[in-house]
Amino acid sequence: MIFRFPIPLAVAGLGLLFIVERIPAADLPKASREQQYKEQILPILQARCYECHAGSEQESGFRLDTRHRALVGGDSGVAIIPGNPGESEFLRRITSTDESEWMPPEGERLSSSEIALLTDWIAEGASGLPDSIAEQPTHWAFQPISRPTPPPVDSTWPHNAVDSFILDRLRQETIEPSATASRETLVRRLYLDLLGLLPPRERVTTFIRAGDPDAFERLVDELLASPHYGERWGRHWLDLARYADSTGYESDQPRQIWAYRDWVINALNRDLPFSDFVIEQFAGDQIPNATVSQKIATGFHCNAMFDGGVRWEAVIDRVNTTGSIFLGLTLGCAQCHTHKTDPVTQREFYSLFAYFNAGYVRQMDFAGNLVDPPPSPVDKTTELPATTLIMTYSPSTTHLFVRGDPRNHGEQVTSGVPAFLHDLETRDDQPSQRLDLARWIMADDNPLTARVTTNRVWQRFFGLGLVKTENDFGVQTPLPIHSSLLDFLSIYLRGKPTHPIHQWSTKHLHRLIVSSATYRQSSHIRRDLLESDPQNHWWARQNRLRLEAEIIRDIALDAADLLTPKIGGASVYPAQPDGILAGRATPAQWEPSTGEDRLRRGMYTWVWRLTPHPHLPLFDAPDGVTACTRRDRSNVPVQALTLLNDPTFVECSQALGRRVIRTDSASDSDAIQFLFQTCLSRLPSQQEHKLIEQLLNQQRQTLALSESECQLIVGESSLPHISLTEQAAWVVIARSIQNLDEFFTRP
């Protein structure tokens, strides 16, 4: 929807100006001054300025149809300073004698009487301009969050309010929801979504057999209480936080910031209210009597890539990340100039920049002491003391970068927030700081953060958000089909006034969504919806989702019973191919971890931004350059080669093969069932059973011919007293099962 002021075709109004007697406006009451604006000023603006500077037309970011924007001005300066025509860029331009800058650029110049009118009008306070927001038709996402009531639906299908919204819409389309997924599928789905781990065989069995109606809810509560929940959802958050263990750029220096990663895991596990979760990460250092933990949280914005020569780039990244993950807006475009359709002007971009420009990254030890510059190791055997990076405040002046060029400083700007949203509450009349910005982001008046956050949560559970463009809630994003559900969930997340105990409880929102019948639907593609809803916009089914890079390895280790479940601590170095770190400007070490650290969850793998472990980019892990709000789920042949042939996955197949043999199954059938239950959380069909049996017997035959091949396949950890052929055959089978699409796809 584009708002456009009517532009009079004829400039009849202009004629009037010469016969209307000028009234000294300062003497007039407010109503009369507005009357004067309407009768004398507005016609000039409409006739000579609005074509380029009103509504959606905002040449150089300047518009004259709202008070705020007229006073703030465009990219080239403060346009109108009420009471001070001499300093107003607007007046300078309309009176300029330089053809390259005079306004309007085409047609007759303004007459001296018009200029006199405008000069007086500014001198007397520039009254009458309409206030910004209220007078503009605004974009849905910028509106206050409604408090929708779940629509009444006559059905036993809904489990909770989520389903009322979904079913109501499905009814309009005369579509039935999909059947509930099997219990095997549900327990697997929940484990993968909430923990990123496989359900243990026994847990699958007890869940399937559980007769009580609360079994599902009990399982959800059990998983939400698991310490691995914080790992699973922490990694999602680290995608947004562009977490890595090095600075990036060509130099790509190592740095210690894993304590921040652990803070995220811990905060999610204890269900720190999301508002505190955000405020501590933004400005934990500025909270009165800040704790060490709150300071560690500020590692969030220390994660930005850093190079001393281009410090400003890290500051810009902090602005862009803030826009992308809390406001759902691409602010980066405003770095160079204001764009017509963007709600944030270039000056406002640099007002946000000012918050982070006054932030400096320092190093802190875990007792809370600042310890930079970092102590250098005395010799190679001395371990560096454990530290982490935190954000600190130091006043700093900020200038707008003309056309985004950091070498070309424009006018000075102070910290502040974009005007299209709610006002900022500041403390003590000081220039506002990061803590104020954080509170502004989490304020109830802000409709975007709750919507954007809730939408991303939905996206994690369904593959796509209710708003498909999860990082773009801007004016070009249409009202989503399920805007009411989005608002309902956003209010639910905020938790008041209807749910006062659960203010900003992430777990509470997760519980609601996974308990819904919508979430529990089968993910099978439906023939009847291929034409009408191939993209699943109406949620008449679940989606199948290929698992993330880290999780694919985690579950392979898990199935093989190799995974070290330890949570947190310094990053580790699992095996990787030679040559990955070759030719770096900053030489890097990759001394493979030993002992329990060798087989930790993927989220603990050290990340060199410039040269990451090859599994990570291969399976679409983010590069840590900018905030990643949604991972791609690619499907390329090199992935197949890796899952089939990479030493780590081969080791998993060997261990899984041993695990099968150790179960002491009475028959091949028992063993095949054990493999299916362990890896796929279900029993094989007859057809599947037959295919596995065929491969098994074929392998027994060919392997019997070569003991050396058997030994190579089984690896070094062969079991005594069991034929090598038998062991090797089961490793081949285990490897095949671990390569099934079903194994590394959330059902």
Place this chain on the structure above:
Amino acid sequence: MNRHLHSTRRRFFGTSALSLAPIALNSLFRQQSSAAEIDSLSGPLQARTPHYSARAKSVIFLFQTGGPSQMDLFDPKPALNRRDGEDFPDEFLKKVQFAQIQEKVPQIWGSPYRFSQHGECGAPMSELLPHMATIVDQVSFVHTMKTDDTNHMFAELMMNTGWRQFGRPSIGSWVSYGLGSESQDLPAFLVLGGAPRSKAANYGNGFLPSKYQGTKLRNSGDAILNLSNPAGYTPQRQANSIQTINALNRIRYEENGDDEVAARIASYELAFRMQAAAPELLELNKETPETLRQYGIDDPARPTFARNCLLARRLVERGVRFIQIFNTDWDHHTALATGLPNMCRVTDQPSAALIKDLAQRGLLDDTLVIWGGELGRTPVAQKSMNPNEAVGRDHQINAFTMMFAGGGVKRGSTLGATNDLGCVPITDSWHVYDLQATILHALGLDHKALTYRYQGRDFRLTDVHGNVKHELFA
């Protein structure tokens, strides 16, 4: 489809007992479902139609990282030798941005190398490049290349991704996205050679789906990561395993109807074919001794630029769309007179041999070959901090030389000219965006139409810039 190796592949699969029984991939529910539809989801690439009729089908980009010294190789400036040792004129000090030179007024440095004219076109060529001198009638030179950043890393990213920061898709990824693959056995975008300064970002997919990322042919170990079967797994065992995996995948596909499973099946089949095709690709001993000699390959197993050039020809034959070879390192800030001849010995013979070889096999017409680096070098000397070390040249971004051949490019042509000191263009510049627009054009892609929507914006390789330089083409 593969243009030149139908017979080879038929031979390979015909004689191999290891081909997989085909798994029917037609969508179970959508009878009309085409391979392209499955591709559009996430599976391996299929060939796509360009925007308009294409001159080139493949690109070989011989990327000379570090910045070859154009005035010592391609763009002779006698004035430098006449004015050797003079102060660099004031008027140019303002126009030329140095990367490392700290002196207020550096001195002009004449080229230590002799130039002579070659071919019918009479193009000048340095004595350091005797082999490339023999192909001047088949190529075009552009002397007015221009980029935006004096830092190698950012200039590399600029050249390869059109943006001076990390995170944008590389040109090879854009081309794969636009045109898909003609190879059934190999990735569409392959990368060979050393590592540029900004590493994999130079051939990364940025925000494009990762199936468009460049696959690096590795110098040691497996040519493609995890190409070899694990110990104990014979090709037959691998085939049997994948056969079972795909049969099981197909059962699930029949049940859940998710085309992602079909794409997975196709992916495993392609992976298996790659396992056979990639080693075959590397069997350079199948080339004639004469071919190896032309490229200057002594040991076909040793990873060299020469070997990579020959591999590039073999990749073109196999339908690979975009091949990029990184040849490091041309960054001769000091001791240029030692370093430059060394690099020229590495690049000269194979680069010339590649163009001759492609031409001889009738492949040059539809292969665009590009030779050049991310920036050029200064006409003034850069002095080393070490007084015993000889001088070199600093970075220059206003004007440098690139060479083009094939894909409809004019033969024996020189475009663009620089002033007598070789530091500023006196004809139109070719900005990197122009180069990128022109490469895409050669492939039949309109750089303004090749867009990808990301974060609410339609992105393109050339951002909001770029003009196709039609004068490059015959």
